[in-house]
Amino acid sequence: MSETAARLALHGVSKRYPGVLANDNVSLTVAPGEIHGLIGENGAGKSTLMKIVYGAARPDSGEMRWNGAVVQPSSPAQARKLGIGMVFQHFSLFDTLTVVENVALALPGKMDRAQLARDIEAMGRRYGLPVDTAQHVYSLSVGERQRVEIIRCLLQQPSLLIMDEPTSVLTPQAVEKLFGTLHQLSSEGVAILYISHKLEEVRSLCSRATVLRGGRVTGVCNPREESVASLSRLMIGAEPPRATGVARAAGADQLVVDHLSMAPLERTGKALHDVSLVVRKSEIVGIAGVSGNGQNELLSAISGEDARAPAQSIRIGNTAIGRLSVVARRALGLAFVPEERLGRGAVPALGLDLNTLLTHDTGLTRHGLISQAAITTLARSIIERFGVKAAGPAAAAKSLSGGNLQKFIVGREVVKNPQVFVVSQPTWGVDVGAAAQIRQEIVALRDAGSAVLVVSEELEELFEICDALYVIANGRLSQRIAVRDATIEQIGELMGGASGSSGVEEVQHAEA
């Protein structure tokens, strides 16, 4: 590809943050109409590179060319003026404003709301992105919110669209629709830079991909000619092992949720409707679903962080636990790993040693005083057994990378050999190697006889380790589905809410 033809060309871009070289001599070109994949695991430097392109960070060295001319956008506003649009992984919408108000906020100058609403609808029709412009954003599903973000971007007529991990919040069907939109845009000449760590997606969507590892480019390839295995070698330097275990016949019911209905604690939360599930001894049960469909509410009711459930509606063995405290549930053999690591699973500023005190109730204190020797020993044994990379048992939780902190938090619960182990998004934002290890630990726990409940958005992960699945949508849980009988399409349909999932209905449920 000739230099002048490139819509975007980066040459030798480096960016150093205190203690880490986030981008090291990175070069990358995207042609008009090309869908270019940017792949790499968590922490490989993808976000930093995109921040530089989008004007949110300045490179220490290197140059950026836009349609052949050297540019250095110093703010996102300047980047947008050049014609660069970006859809972020975490949406930047105001919940309490309507769709049209949100879009109006992002566009320069004053405008006629009614005309803007018509523009939004026209853009939606053109690219298959239907939205109701009068709706408040908090009442929209995640997929609809993403559509608003994309339309907001498209209204500025970008000639380069950056998509940052856009499918992490979508059902498989919604992913297909999104890909249709992206193909249409590319056929109209818009260049698309598609950031992902999901190799299958990149293989189906992109004609060219740049692979980052540790801040450097480790390969530029046509992903369609590569296999998932060869791409992951470029990405992590090795192929991720698959979790293996010997499934035994599942035993007696261990964790039972029995016709649980509950109003949400917070106004923006989801109500649970008649949720029933069973996890037996020696089995892993998964809950699939797009996040924000009641997973948090269900898990808080199970963990005891929300102890308002009717006592009999949640049981461990034969004990009704719906109203018991977190500590009492722990004493019954329940262990829980929440989705948020920093601030919930661990106290960021405290050392790993002190963080063991969050969920270990016995053996670490004497006469109410903390035994430093005991917590150091426990933290060190978790670090060693699970290969946690940390400066030591006293290292602050926030000093660990996401993957290492998750290994520590999972390890902290696994060493208790819990009878019931509940884990949310076990590998979210975790690098591929650590993710494989965490999944292996979960399987090992099942093999040792625990009842395990896994909530995850990653369908592949659930299919890999689970024995049975439920799907959650709109605060309702599907029937139990044996994994060997299930297909991704079937689960995807249930995730979209087979009983209808429009935003309007969601609000009515939430306020019921």
Place this chain on the structure above:
Amino acid sequence: MLRLEARPVPSRLMGYAAPVIALAITVIFGTLLFVALGKDPAASLRVFFITPLENLRGLSEVALKMIPLLLCSLGLAICYRSNVWNIGAEGQLVVGGVAAGGMALLASPDSTRAFFVLVLLAGMLGGMAWAAITALLRDKFNANEILVSLMLTYVGGLLLIYLVNGPWKDPKGFNFPYSKTFDAAAMVPKLFAGTRLSWGILIVVVVLAAVWIFLSKSKAGFRLQVAGQAPLAARFAGFSAREGIWASLLLCGALSGLAGALEVAGPLGQLTPQISPGYGFAAIIVAWLGRLHPGGCVLASFIMALIYIGGELSQSRLGLPAAITGVFQGMLLLALLTADTFIYYRLRRA
């Protein structure tokens, strides 16, 4: 245009250096203030910071002022580390003093010498009761503890004024608003003859050690601090948020109440309309100047006590107005807040 920009990594060193820098800024501005008032700055600073430490009497007066400041600041440090914004230590001190005074008035010449222990306990209970109102309103109605504890301070002050003007006024006191002076049995025994220093200072040393252990070693103190730093982690771990509110406020109430009791059953010896020159408020500055750490609070309460004594001396020797103490406290707080801001932010030209 200048703007504040968050620093990527706040410096730990500056966290400890900030109080020293703030103190230096206060001294610099104090010097300018003395010059503006036409006083010799060197001599004035000497009166303020050196003279109080030159003899045993001065030293013992500084130590005497440190007692209430340190007790209140230890209680406040527990509250602030638990993310409970109690600013009513002054009111808890006053009501503790009232309760202690009420008990002390019950003493007679026949009372046992250990009667003062009852006086101190009454003071602690009084302070706890006052703090419990704040805890109750916060717990039951989610009322803002900053407003409640602050306003209760004024209620406590009025309660004291009512009592010394009414039911507890000394009938032989020529109609002055004072209670009768306490019997010797109700008073905290003196430590050395010739100073006003009492056993109170020994009690404070024990309290200091206990608070230090509570915050750094105990599981209960750990639970409070997790609730303060990471409420979601506390809920995840099953540490009760209600426990955090009640425990920190009751502990602070007890310590502030003890401070009030030691004042009335120590240097004052009776109830008067004003039993504290704002110790409870100054202790807020002390707690932050001491980095919410018991050891730091000792150093900070020493400096604050020095400002109190220095302020008194500069009234008599330099003819400065009484407001000088408040001015120095205010400069110190402002300098500390500014220095603390620069730990986390730097100034950039926008």
